[in-house]
Amino acid sequence: MLLFVLLAVFTAQGQLTPSDVQNVTGSVDENGVCLCTVILPDNTFPVHRMEHLEVLSYNLTISVQQEITTIQSYQQTLNIYLQKITNLTVRLEAMEGSSYTELDFELLKLEVKEMETLILQLNASMEGTNVIVHILFQEIRNISLIVNQLEVYDKNNVLAVRREIVSLRKRLEDCEKNQTKPIPPPSYGTCDHGGLASVGKPYVVQLNWRGFSYRYGAWGKDSLLNTSKEQQYWVAPLETDGRVVKMLRVYPTLNDLLLYKTPTDKQLTKHYGQGGGMIMYNNTLYFNRYTNGDICTHNVQSSVEQCKTLPQAVFNNRFSYADVSYQDIDFAADEYGLWVIYATEESVGNIVIGKLNPSSLTLEKSWTTTLYKRSASNAFMICGVMYATRSVTTRREEIFYMYDTNIGQEGTLSISVDKMMETVQSLSYNPNDHKLYMYNDGYEVTYDVNFKTDSSKN
Numbered sequence: 001m002l003l004f005v006l007l008a009v010f011t012a013q014g015q016l017t018p019s020d021v022q023n024v025t026g027s028v029d030e031n032g033v034c035l036c037t038v039i040l041p042d043n044t045f046p047v048h049r050m051e052h053l054e055v056l057s058y059n060l061t062i063s064v065q066q067e068i069t070t071i072q073s074y075q076q077t078l079n080i081y082l083q084k085i086t087n088l089t090v091r092l093e094a095m096e097g098s099s100y101t102e103l104d105f106e107l108l109k110l111e112v113k114e115m116e117t118l119i120l121q122l123n124a125s126m127e128g129t130n131v132i133v134h135i136l137f138q139e140i141r142n143i144s145l146i147v148n149q150l151e152v153y154d155k156n157n158v159l160a161v162r163r164e165i166v167s168l169r170k171r172l173e174d175c176e177k178n179q180t181k182p183i184p185p186p187s188y189g190t191c192d193h194g195g196l197a198s199v200g201k202p203y204v205v206q207l208n209w210r211g212f213s214y215r216y217g218a219w220g221k222d223s224l225l226n227t228s229k230e231q232q233y234w235v236a237p238l239e240t241d242g243r244v245v246k247m248l249r250v251y252p253t254l255n256d257l258l259l260y261k262t263p264t265d266k267q268l269t270k271h272y273g274q275g276g277g278m279i280m281y282n283n284t285l286y287f288n289r290y291t292n293g294d295i296c297t298h299n300v301q302s303s304v305e306q307c308k309t310l311p312q313a314v315f316n317n318r319f320s321y322a323d324v325s326y327q328d329i330d331f332a333a334d335e336y337g338l339w340v341i342y343a344t345e346e347s348v349g350n351i352v353i354g355k356l357n358p359s360s361l362t363l364e365k366s367w368t369t370t371l372y373k374r375s376a377s378n379a380f381m382i383c384g385v386m387y388a389t390r391s392v393t394t395r396r397e398e399i400f401y402m403y404d405t406n407i408g409q410e411g412t413l414s415i416s417v418d419k420m421m422e423t424v425q426s427l428s429y430n431p432n433d434h435k436l437y438m439y440n441d442g443y444e445v446t447y448d449v450n451f452k453t454d455s456s457k458n
């Protein structure tokens with residue numbers, strides 16, 4: 001019984017070995033309670049330290065478990081990041097491997113360089129200035145600059161530039177296909193060519209002598225082939241109403257024109273003119289008579305005037321051109337002689353081309369086209385072919401229609417004509433110098449024209 005108590009006490013205190021149990025002699029007091037004396041050794045078992053250790057161990061186990069959980073969580077996160085990094089690497093490799101490498105830029109630059117060379121050759125092989133080639137050249141230069149910038153800064157636009165290059169290359173190829181073979185310019189007065197090929201850049205000679213407010217009118221040189229007045233220039237601004245012609249000025253040379261020097265003023269005293277359709281032919285001004293369907297002449301030398309009715313021609317702004325008023329009757333001259341471009345009620349406003357006898361002012365022959373006169377901005381003749389223009393923008397005209405009186409056939413074409421001012425007030429060709437003369441809102445402008453080879457004749 002007593003032994004049991006001791007055992008129970010020790011069991012509650014800690015671990016016991018068999019040597020820890022021994023028999024002792026006890027006694028019972030007057031109250032019947034068992035008493036015994038136990039002599040414990042000096043080095044008692046450190047039960048409290050054991051307890052502390054147990055607590056520490058327990059806590060440590062918990063901490064380790066927590067750490068293991070945390071590490072497992074880190075591992076999962078790390079796995080996710082590893083996956084992301086792997087994906088990024090794949091994408092980077094793909095990007096490096098496709099359009100954005102140094103090598104690619106070098107190839108791009110090579111392509112641009114190649115096109116630059118091509119267009120320089122094209123430009124050199126073409127006769128005169130070609131507007132389309134010039135524009136293409138500028139665009140290629142721009143692309144070249146962009147590629148250089150991109151290489152330094154933003155490489156991601158390489159694809160856009162590449163698309164642009166493809167488009168440019170296509171246009172260049174088209175241009176090459178359409179380009180005319182370089183031919184020596186035909187002799188003045190001959191028609192040994194295949195018709196109009198292109199028109200050069202505008203050359204602004206000067207503002208008319210009456211000033212900017214005289215924006216309507218006409219000017220040029222004598223259009224009679226091999227005229228004796230080849231050096232002479234004439235300028236005839238309309239009054240500011242854009243309708244009446246009262247005078248013209250003649251300069252003996254280009255220098256005189258440029259310096260407004262030694263002019264001869266001629267007054268149209270008997271009959272005023274109407275509209276800017278006039279030309280000088282054999283030192284005689286041909287013009288539409290004011291408020292009338294007559295065509296009249298005024299000889300610069302003798303001041304002799306004569307008039308004759310142009311049969312059926314409408315007048316007084318009935319069928320003028322698209323952007324100008326009172327140019328119902330437009331004179332023209334070419335290698336074949338004198339022409340008149342007009343419309344009639346019978347032609348329902350479509351252009352009629354008349355071959356005019358310069359002396360008698362009678363019609364030798366006429367051709368009716370299908371081009372509504374008011375849809376064209378102006379017209380002129382070269383080698384019996386009428387070419388008509390229309391406005392494309394405020395800075396560009398297009399020669400878009402032709403009628404060949406040699407064969408009685410019409411056709412369409414597209415030749416750009418740059419202009420400095422918005423409205424073509426008049427436009428004529430001169431067979432003596434292969435130039436177009438434009439009165440462009442008061443400015444006197446010339447253009448060189450280029451011809452196709454005879455084999456490509458329309």
Ligand SMILES: [Ca+2]
Nearest residue numbers: 330379427428
């Ligand atoms: Ca004209």
